[in-house]
Amino acid sequence: MISVRGLQKRYGDVTAVDGVSFEVDTGEVFGLVGPNGAGKTSTLKMLCGLVEPSAGDVTVNGFDAGETEMRRSLGFLPEESPLYDEMSPRGYLRFFADLYDVDRETANERIEAALDRLDLDARDRPVGDFSKGMKRKVAIARSLVNDPDVLVYDEPASGLDPLTTNTVVEFTRELADDGKTIVFSAHDLHHVESVCDRVAIMRDGQLAATGTLADIREEHGDVSYRVFTDVPVERSEPAGDRHVTAVDSMDDVEAIRSAAADAGGEVVDIRTDESTLEDVFLDVTGT
Amino acid sequence: MKARNVLRVARWETTRSAGDIDRETAVAFVVVLLALAAIVPALVTMGPTPGEGIYRVGVTEDSQYADVVASDPQLVAVDPGADADVVVTDTTITYDDTAKGRAALSTLRSATVGYNDFLMRQEPDQNAAFPVVVSLTYRPQSIDVTGTQTGDDATDDDDDLDGSEGGAGAGTGGDDGQQAGGDGGGDGVAGGDDIPATGGGLSGLLGQAQSGTPSSISPPFPLQSLVFAFAFLLPLNIVIQAYGSSVLAERINRRGEPMLVAPISRGDIVAGKTLPYLLGALALISAIAAATGASALAVLAVAPLAALFLAATFFGAMLARSYKELTFVTVTVSVALTAYAFVPAVFAEVHPIAAISPLTVVVDSITGDGVTAGQFVLSTVPPGLAAFVLFGLGTGVYREEDMFTQLPIPSKLLDALAAPLTTRWRAGLWTALFLPFVFVAELFAVAVLFVAPVSISIPLLLGTVAVIEEVAKSIHVFAGFERGQYDRTFRNALVVGAASGVGFFLAEKLLLVTQLVGLPELDVAQAAFSPELLGASPGLLLVAPLALHVVTAAVSAVGAARSRLAYLGTLALAIVLHVAYNLAVVVVSLG
Numbered sequence: 001m002i003s004v005r006g007l008q009k010r011y012g013d014v015t016a017v018d019g020v021s022f023e024v025d026t027g028e029v030f031g032l033v034g035p036n037g038a039g040k041t042s043t044l045k046m047l048c049g050l051v052e053p054s055a056g057d058v059t060v061n062g063f064d065a066g067e068t069e070m071r072r073s074l075g076f077l078p079e080e081s082p083l084y085d086e087m088s089p090r091g092y093l094r095f096f097a098d099l100y101d102v103d104r105e106t107a108n109e110r111i112e113a114a115l116d117r118l119d120l121d122a123r124d125r126p127v128g129d130f131s132k133g134m135k136r137k138v139a140i141a142r143s144l145v146n147d148p149d150v151l152v153y154d155e156p157a158s159g160l161d162p163l164t165t166n167t168v169v170e171f172t173r174e175l176a177d178d179g180k181t182i183v184f185s186a187h188d189l190h191h192v193e194s195v196c197d198r199v200a201i202m203r204d205g206q207l208a209a210t211g212t213l214a215d216i217r218e219e220h221g222d223v224s225y226r227v228f229t230d231v232p233v234e235r236s237e238p239a240g241d242r243h244v245t246a247v248d249s250m251d252d253v254e255a256i257r258s259a260a261a262d263a264g265g266e267v268v269d270i271r272t273d274e275s276t277l278e279d280v281f282l283d284v285t286g287t
Numbered sequence: 288m289k290a291r292n293v294l295r296v297a298r299w300e301t302t303r304s305a306g307d308i309d310r311e312t313a314v315a316f317v318v319v320l321l322a323l324a325a326i327v328p329a330l331v332t333m334g335p336t337p338g339e340g341i342y343r344v345g346v347t348e349d350s351q352y353a354d355v356v357a358s359d360p361q362l363v364a365v366d367p368g369a370d371a372d373v374v375v376t377d378t379t380i381t382y383d384d385t386a387k388g389r390a391a392l393s394t395l396r397s398a399t400v401g402y403n404d405f406l407m408r409q410e411p412d413q414n415a416a417f418p419v420v421v422s423l424t425y426r427p428q429s430i431d432v433t434g435t436q437t438g439d440d441a442t443d444d445d446d447d448l449d450g451s452e453g454g455a456g457a458g459t460g461g462d463d464g465q466q467a468g469g470d471g472g473g474d475g476v477a478g479g480d481d482i483p484a485t486g487g488g489l490s491g492l493l494g495q496a497q498s499g500t501p502s503s504i505s506p507p508f509p510l511q512s513l514v515f516a517f518a519f520l521l522p523l524n525i526v527i528q529a530y531g532s533s534v535l536a537e538r539i540n541r542r543g544e545p546m547l548v549a550p551i552s553r554g555d556i557v558a559g560k561t562l563p564y565l566l567g568a569l570a571l572i573s574a575i576a577a578a579t580g581a582s583a584l585a586v587l588a589v590a591p592l593a594a595l596f597l598a599a600t601f602f603g604a605m606l607a608r609s610y611k612e613l614t615f616v617t618v619t620v621s622v623a624l625t626a627y628a629f630v631p632a633v634f635a636e637v638h639p640i641a642a643i644s645p646l647t648v649v650v651d652s653i654t655g656d657g658v659t660a661g662q663f664v665l666s667t668v669p670p671g672l673a674a675f676v677l678f679g680l681g682t683g684v685y686r687e688e689d690m691f692t693q694l695p696i697p698s699k700l701l702d703a704l705a706a707p708l709t710t711r712w713r714a715g716l717w718t719a720l721f722l723p724f725v726f727v728a729e730l731f732a733v734a735v736l737f738v739a740p741v742s743i744s745i746p747l748l749l750g751t752v753a754v755i756e757e758v759a760k761s762i763h764v765f766a767g768f769e770r771g772q773y774d775r776t777f778r779n780a781l782v783v784g785a786a787s788g789v790g791f792f793l794a795e796k797l798l799l800v801t802q803l804v805g806l807p808e809l810d811v812a813q814a815a816f817s818p819e820l821l822g823a824s825p826g827l828l829l830v831a832p833l834a835l836h837v838v839t840a841a842v843s844a845v846g847a848a849r850s851r852l853a854y855l856g857t858l859a860l861a862i863v864l865h866v867a868y869n870l871a872v873v874v875v876s877l878g
Contacts, residue, residue: 011688048548050687071550082542084303095299099292099549142545 001026001181002047002150007056009042009205016042018205019056024183024198026149029176031192032185034202035285040185041079041154043202047183048076048152060150072100075143077153081135085128089115089138092127093145100146107145114141118171133164140171151175153184157191169195189277199277201284208284213277220284221275224248227256231265242268288554296551296559304533304563319525320571342391345371352395358405359398362391515579515653516632516646522571523593524621527600530564531617534604541691553685557678561597568593581653588648588663591671596624598677605681605690606699627670627727631734642666643730669730672723679720683707704763705770714764714783715790718840721759722794728755745873753865757858760787760836761843765854768847775848784844788837795832835868 002024009017017039024030032040045051047058049066063070083092090111097107115123118137122130127138136156143151156172157165169191176182176195186192192199199216201209209216217223227245229236233256236243245256257267275283339360345367346352352375356362365371372391373382380395382388410416537543537560546556572589576582603616632646641647645666651658683706684690689699707717732751736744764783767773773783839861846857 045687050544050548052686052688068550071548074548076545076548078541078544080541082540082544084536084542087303091302095295096545096549098295098299099546099551101550139545 001028001061002030002183003057003059004043004047005057007043007046007058008054009039009046009051010054016205017046017053020202020205020207021056022200022207022210024181026181027176027179028197029172029182029184029195031196031199032183032202033187033189033192033199033281034185034208038202038285039205040202042205044076044152044154044183044185048074050076072146073148074150074152075146075148077139077143077151077156079154079158081132081139083127083130083135083138086126088124088126089120089141090123092138093141096142097145102146110145110147111141114144117174119167133160136160136164136168140168149181151180151182151184153182155185155187157186157188165191189281193277201281203285209280216277216280216284217275221280222248223275224273225250225253226271226273227253227267228269228271229256229260229265230268231260231263233259233263233265288552288558292551292555293559293562296546296556297562300533300560301563304529316525320522342373342387342394343369343371344391344395345369345374350375350377352399355395355399355402358402359394361394362398515581515650516629516644518575518579519572519585519589519646519649520625520628522575523568523596524625526564526568526571526593527596527617527620530561530597531600531604531607531613532610533560533564534601535607535610535613538605538690543690544687547687547690553682557601557682557685561601561678564597565594568597576649579653581649584658584663585649585652588645588652588658588667591667591674592624592628592645594674595670595677596620598674598681599624602677602681602703605684605703606696608693608696612696627731627734630731643669643734645670669723669726673727676720676723679707680704701766701769704766705772708763708767708772711773711779711783712786714767715786715788717763718760718787718790719794721763722791725755725759746870749869749873750862750866753862753869756791756836757839757843757861757865760791760840761847761854761858761861763787764840764844765847765851769851773848777845777848780844780848781841784841785837787844788840789833791840792833792836795836831868831872835865839864 004023005021007017007020008015020039020043022030032043034040042051046053047060047065049058049071052066058065060070061073063073087095093111093114094104094107097104097111102110115121115137118141120134120137120141122134127135130138140156143153153172157168160168165188172182172184173195182195193213196213198210198212200207201216209220211219225247227247228239228242229245230242232238232243233245236245236256238244247253247256253267253270260266340363342362343365344352344356344362346356346364347367348364353364356364367374367376372388373380373395375395380392382392407416537546543556547553569586569590572593573586576585599620600617603620604613607613607616628644628646631641631644632650641650642662642665648658648663648666650656651662680703684699684703689702689706692699694702704717708714729752732748732755736748736751738744739747761784764773764787767783768775768780773779842864843854843858843861846853846855846860
């Protein structure tokens, strides 16, 4: 569905994105995470043809980024919600539906459906009166007026209150369930963790890690085991009426099992402690 | 560009803008338009009266001069015993021997002649009233750089002089009609013969016949042209305010970003956003044309100027970082373009330099003077092409990377100039496309300098032309090197410079359009556009300018490829070379 190869973007002497490559399959939710200035937004803008790459290729649905046909099948949500204060949501969304060649009847159906799902009732008031969350909902609805196959969302829940953030997260998950292919960036790692099938962690314009959450944890995260025995073994510490030993590998676990058996006891419990995505993020990005 | 997309954006822009205008602004706009619609026709039909009642004439109500004083708005009758500039009694006319007193006397004399003419025009037998009728035609003024006058010119002048005398003969026929006229002309107070007559101008404005001695007849006062020029330019200045704000609004808070992702081109967006304002400007111009009696040709002539107002505003709004900077931009655009259109048009009835302004077509269409095809082309094509190029440059930076960045104006200007330079030969293409700006700037320089003495205007113009042309040939080349479009190599500099020089040379030949309207009759225009025509050998007409432009453009490009400072140095050198070339051509042509 989406193919990114050797993507590079230079702004003068600054290289914002440097050799980024990844693939996103149909119906997949792909998250881009990384600290500020890592190159996430530049990557997303090149993905939807808004910014021309200095090098590399992007194809979406077989079309090069920026091609008219590619734009028809894509919905973009920028980091801000740039709306026209004097326009109502309905008027604004109808105009964009018109730009995408959506007939009036279909457009109205989609607009009402999207606003219903986003729980936005004020549809004829000027958006200048709206809160940031309400404006965000209008902007999200705009990204859907052409019923796109691919959605590119840049920080969809950025700066929103927890309630609205939850609404946006839930809505993103619903869109994924509808079969949309979604690429989005976020700072909220819980958001990423709860929605994404795969994640790419960016650092200094490059991909520092890519894969499923499990893959990334396995490759970049830490796994430790706490082994509980009913007899003391070497390096164990008392834990109530049991003894616990912390080890880093299954080999060590097996060694403890043998030691406990030699002492006439046994392993009664093993607990696994995995790094969170946040731990991995901090580790990979060096922050 | 797709018409359907353009219309969609245009419709949206109209709806959005209408919603953006608050009630007070809308009311103020309508009031200005209504005032303009009311004032302009009134000024045209009634004529403004500068200096109304400034001269006090002591005259009794039963005097024959009482009606004369009443006929001239500059004169006001007062009791002979009161403080007056001129006092008329039954036998004498006395005046204060001051500048004002002499001017009052002169005005009274002109008013007397005019009053006599008025009475004569009431006579049933016009052949008896005006036994000799002479048509008076004002000939274009020309300044000979050599200081000599051709025989033909001398003959023409003689003809004009005869005409004037004929006119005077017709005017003095008033002796039979009104004794006061004869007395006024012949029996004036001592010193009257030394006082130049100053009247006649306003009567020309008001459409009255002119008559009198040659010295009392002056070219038509251009106040009418001023009024027309003002009336047609004012709406454009209002429209660009709204347009500039709308363009900048797309850039503030990145509001235009979503549209850049939509399946329409940047050209569609720009054209759609511009169309309502262009149509609005044309509608206003058409309404004013209808109110003033101007023809459709006048509207067609002003349309490219309206486009240039919008294009310059669009380009400026793409560079401005805030509404404060936008104000600076729109004021600059307004002043520069108003000066370009307004100043020459003031001379609509008296000098060929007026042909460069579209407003001259407007004035001529209202006054019934013919408009030649060449005049129309000269006044409309340069602003039209300049508008096209400006829209092109502005559209080039109508993209995410330039629209929403807060770079200084010079930096964005370089971005805009560098963006189209994707290949080396494109430097030549864009040099050629800059020709309308060169043309407009040089025309404006001619318009400003043509009144100066030749000994000053020609050297100044040669220098100005060199600066304009060398900057036009090199500024985008410099931008190309600065923005990394071209590698900074000596070979690249030579190739790009040569391409720019050739592009300029080829496009410059289009300046021969000036031949169509007779501007080269002006030596100052020849010096600006085609110094070779002053007399260089035909063999050099092609080779010499081509060599000049290629060499100077290459010189500038070599500096541009090195650094900003080096560019400034080589640009100065190119300008010096160009000035030397122009001076050499002029000197050679003068023998």
